[in-house]
Amino acid sequence: MDYKAIVYEIQDKYLSPYACKDCDSRGRARPLPSCPLRTEFQRDRDRIIHSKAFRRLKHKTQVFLSPEGDHYRTRLTHTLEVSQIARTIARSLRLNEDLTEAIALGHDLGHTPYGHAGERALGKFTHFTHNEQSLRMVDCIENDGKGMNLTFEVRDGILNHTGEGKAVTLEGNVVAFADRIAYINHDIDDAVRGGVIAANDIPKRFTDLFGDSHSKRISSMISDIITESYGKNTVAQTAEFAQGMSELRQYMFDKVYTSPLAKSEEKKAIKMIEYLYLYYCDHENEMPKQFIYESEPIARRVCDYISTMSDRYAVCKFESITVPQNWSKL
Structure with missing residues (x-):
């Protein structure tokens, strides 16, 4: 059974004339093999x-x-x-x-x-x-x-x-x-x-x-x-x-x-993100390999890396850079 054809039929019958139907999509930058189930x-x-x-x-x-x-x-x-x-x-x-x-x-x-x-x-x-x-x-x-x-x-x-x-x-x-x-x-x-x-x-x-x-x-x-x-x-x-x-x-x-209560910790977060940005601009080799390339400026690549971070991961990276780690003899 052609399941997508059923979806197209439903869209043709019920959607507004102003809706964007799947069959009218402008497509992808890189074409994909057709999926038998999903539009x-x-x-x-x-x-x-x-x-x-x-x-x-x-x-x-x-x-x-x-x-x-x-x-x-x-x-x-x-x-x-x-x-x-x-x-x-x-x-x-x-x-x-x-x-x-x-x-x-x-x-x-x-x-x-x-x-x-x-x-x-x-x-x-x-x-x-x-x-x-x-x-x-x-x-x-x-x-x-x-x-x-x-x-x-x-x-x-x-x-x-x-x-x-x-x-x-x-x-x-x-x-x-x-x-x-x-x-x-x-x-x-x-x-x-x-x-x-x-x-x-x-x-x-x-x-x-x-x-x-x-x-x-x-x-x-x-x-x-x-x-x-x-x-x-x-x-x-x-x-x-x-x-x-x-x-x-x-x-x-x-x-x-802008409430002091809601934003009481915001200045710390901003300072931390600023620090991470400046640090990785000077230490790009410490970023994952995915972000170490030269087709785009370092500023763009550092922003890309930081934007992938969750709150707690950003704190973790900040602490690993700024806080002395415990030393133990192996």
């Missing part, structure tokens, strides 16, 4: 899930650095929440869920240890953004430098999930919205759990618009996008919700993201 976007999703870069996300910071508790988000749980939100929107808009899921699962693979703190640390020395690094991760870092060889549409969605760019597919645009919905809401949840803010500190204009609980906020934001976008060749919010989310995000910057 190309399904293969991309599986390649991402089974990658080392994806597994490392469980030990990378979301907002709270090395939190003492089991229930704070990590970069991995953030990624899963983005995927769930994005798939809910994509299904309702009759878009390609496999493409949406692949983009969502890969969108943060290039994040540094300690999240945006590490990103800012590397940005002091050279151009570094996590979305561009996520694309480098899937293109030329993972699989010992061979990359994952993903389809054009997944790569485009990963690159353009944040920043000035806009994805060429509606599925990619869905992930960009899902990313913002996820982090705004789970960061509120974690901030309340950590005592940075109290639930009743959230201004009434936001609870009136979005709801007074985690689930109500997410549901209202998702519903607004679906209602505003259904049957159209666009993914959008109503003006009221777009303005409200922008103001809520600014509230989070003012009260949470």
Whole structure:
């Protein structure tokens, strides 16, 4: 039985005319032998899930650095929440869920240890953004430098999930919205759990618009996008919700993201990442062989290496460089 043909038939029958169907993909840089079971976007999703870069996300910071508790988000749980939100929107808009899921699962693979703190640390020395690094991760870092060889549409969605760019597919645009919905809401949840803010500190204009609980906020934001976008060749919010989310995000910057309590250890993390960057620029032979090549500048290669580190691996490398090791006679 041609299982892929069944998927293509279902997509032809049920997906929106504005969806990106698997058969319309622009393909890969290096063609692959056909898989008898999975479509190309399904293969991309599986390649991402089974990658080392994806597994490392469980030990990378979301907002709270090395939190003492089991229930704070990590970069991995953030990624899963983005995927769930994005798939809910994509299904309702009759878009390609496999493409949406692949983009969502890969969108943060290039994040540094300690999240945006590490990103800012590397940005002091050279151009570094996590979305561009996520694309480098899937293109030329993972699989010992061979990359994952993903389809054009997944790569485009990963690159353009944040920043000035806009994805060429509606599925990619869905992930960009899902990313913002996820982090705004789970960061509120974690901030309340950590005592940075109290639930009743959230201004009434936001609870009136979005709801007074985690689930109500997410549901209202998702519903607004679906209602505003259904049957159209666009993914959008109503003006009221777009303005409200922008103001809520600014509230989070003012009260949470720059809070001394939430960021009490951030300066140490930044100093550590800066030290590692400068150290490996002067000691490139101590990096794994994968990053010792001359086709790109040393700054780029060091950033590539550091971006593969989890929080705890970065600490381990820092300690091995700076802390005297115990000596014993063999």
